[in-house]
Amino acid sequence: MIEFDAFYFDGRSSARRPVRVRGGPGVLYVVGEGVRLEYPLSQVRVDAPMEVPQRRIALPGGGQLQTSDHAALAALFPGEHALEQSVHAFERRWIRVLAVLALLGAALWWGASDGLPLAAKLLAGWVPQRAEAAMGKGALDAVDRSWCGPTELGAERQGALRADFERAARELPGGISARLALRRCAKIGPNAFALPGGTVVVTDALARLAQNDEQLISVLAHELGHVHGRHSLRLALQSAGAAALVAALLGDAVSLAGIAVALPAALIQAGYSRDLEREADDYALARLAALGIPGERFAEMLALLEHERGGKRAAATSALDYLSTHPASAERIRRIRSGP
Amino acid sequence: MQQQVESGAVVGAPVRAQAQRRYPVVFTASAPEYFRIWIVNLALTVITLGIYSAWAKVRRKRYFYGHTLIDGDGFEYRGNPVAILKGRVVALALLAIYSLAGRLPDLLHWALLATAALALPWLALRSFAFNARNSAWRNVAFRFDGSYRDALIAIVGYGVLVPLSAFLLYPLWKAKTLRFAWRHHGLGTTRFAMPEITGALFWIYIKAAGLVLPLLIVALVVSVSLGWLSVQRPSAASGVAMSVIVGLAMLLAVYLPLFAYVRARTANLVMNGLALGPLRFESRQGAREVAWLYLSNAGAIALTLGLAVPWAVVRAMRYRASRLAVVASGSPAEFAAAESEKVGATGGEVMDLLDFDIGV
Incomplete structure (x- = not known):
């Protein structure tokens, strides 16, 4: 069972409600003041991983959860957004980014000096x-x-x-x-x-x-x-x-x-x-x-x-x-x- | 997280609800972080021969939207990369048609231009709608509801006057299109309101002209005389090179302050007039600060062979955010709850099929 704090927005108004979210096997529970929701995990959509303050979970019916607990989301949705996950893995490490930069520089140098004339x-x-x-x-x-x-x-x-x-x-x-x-x-x-x-x-x-x-x-x-x-x-x-x-x-x-x-x-x-x-x-x-x-x-x-x-x-x-x-x-x- | 500043609470003010709250726009993006995103985006775009650029755009926008916060909550970008890719294909096709148009017989050429003039407002509408619907704050999406007729009048109708008036009526066109765009945007069901700004905008351009005209004349004289010298002695490569370099420097010296002045004053004019229900906006960009921002950014980009682009972009955005604030009578949370109750799911996915996004 994974638990984390989030804010719940129902999508009809911009009112912000603090909630506690529990993700069990196959189910997502959202509990807060005046909020008691339950969704099959397969019907909610998490957004792709990225270095932003809040990530979001879209709920069926237009509701949304926002949380800054990135670790909990990674644990709850391990297989989602495979492409963005690998992109994000590159973005987070300087050593990889610098390697990419070196390759990119070499590619652009070749492109400008030989590649473009050849292509033309x-x-x-x-x-x-x-x-x-x-x-x-x-x-x-x-x-x-x-x-x-x-x-x-x-x-x-x-x-x-x-x-x-x-x-x-x-x-x-x-x-x-x-x-x-x-x-x-x-x-x-x-x-x-x-x-x-x-x-x-x-x-x-x-x-x-x-x-x-x-x-x-x-x-x-x-x-x-x-x-x-x-x-x-x-x-x-x-x-x-x-x-x-x-x-x-x-x-x-x-x-x-x-x-x-x-x-x-x-x-x-x-x-x-x-x-x-x-x-x-x-x-x-x-x-x-x-x-x-x-x-x-x-x-x-x-x-x-x-x-x-x-x-x-x-x-x-x-x-x-x-x-x-x-x-x-x-x-x-x-x-x-x-x-x- | 709540960085509210009580600003309207005069001593003895009778009604508490009259108090104004000021919410600064908080920008938390960092240049090193964006540098890494930028590099990975670039590399993937090169590897996929440009196709990834649509995904790269979504990632870039998500990063900057997410790091722009008002009252503790960031903005959200929901754009679908496939729709953006579609938009880019259309834009490329239009570019190809445009470059071919010059070689067509006159009649066909004019027919093509007329078609483009009629299609342009439609493209702008779809693009505005796409961006609005895919931008949200606290799970309430923005909206755009301009009609084709209004877009045609604002963009093409007034646009035709620009070349006809030898560009003297450019501010009129700019004011009309800006007002058209803003007045048809809304957050949830609440539309933005914007006063007529034509007169004020003309005044900005007049002042800019008065400010820079002497500089422009000096620059023109210097570059023309250098150019004349190099034409007299065409083989002197140094003469040609010098005139190119000096010409560019002159361009920078004149164009930058002019550009910065107009940009800063226009942003202030638009934002300070804007209203969204009980919300007002406060923009205090300084022309000199913006000019320095552009100049130092351009210098940094040139000196680092482009590697400073992420730093420059983050810096420019941070500056604009730092000069912008939302002023609310009451809390914006209360406001939005009352105003946007009726917003439901509007079949966004169906709209996505019709929509695409043109732009950088």
């Missing part, structure tokens, strides 16, 4: 080419709206660029079709970027900056590396995943979620872009080798770009390199010159 890569394989092309079209429209206008290069120069592009893009694996979009983008300067679906945007300034076709082809090959790896799509998927991960971790701190989520997700994101840049560099070098163009042309082109953008400040960037989406050009040039 796999998931990208499932995204139909058509959907990706639609994304790319949307992105190009956005670029045209806010950054760029039609190219001002002469027809002859345009033809030559398209021929260069054809040369670089030949031997892309089936299904991926790359297109060249020439644009005049005064706000962006000399640059090239790959959009989802295989559109490579090249700015007029970049075409003018290149000293020869081979240098230009090396940049195109780099962008085609992004196209080939479906990097834009993977990046979009990765950033969505990173945001979801951080939101899941910090979601509790609701009021600051906006800021708290944005910064770590941005940091993770920056790391991903660096990895993808390197992947595209490696692709470009392999492609250039196949075309019989020395990798040095690529290094020259990067140096030109760096100089054009005010390379004097590049030396100061190393500490903040992790925050930048492009690894500092000096580092990339070194990598390219040292060979793939």
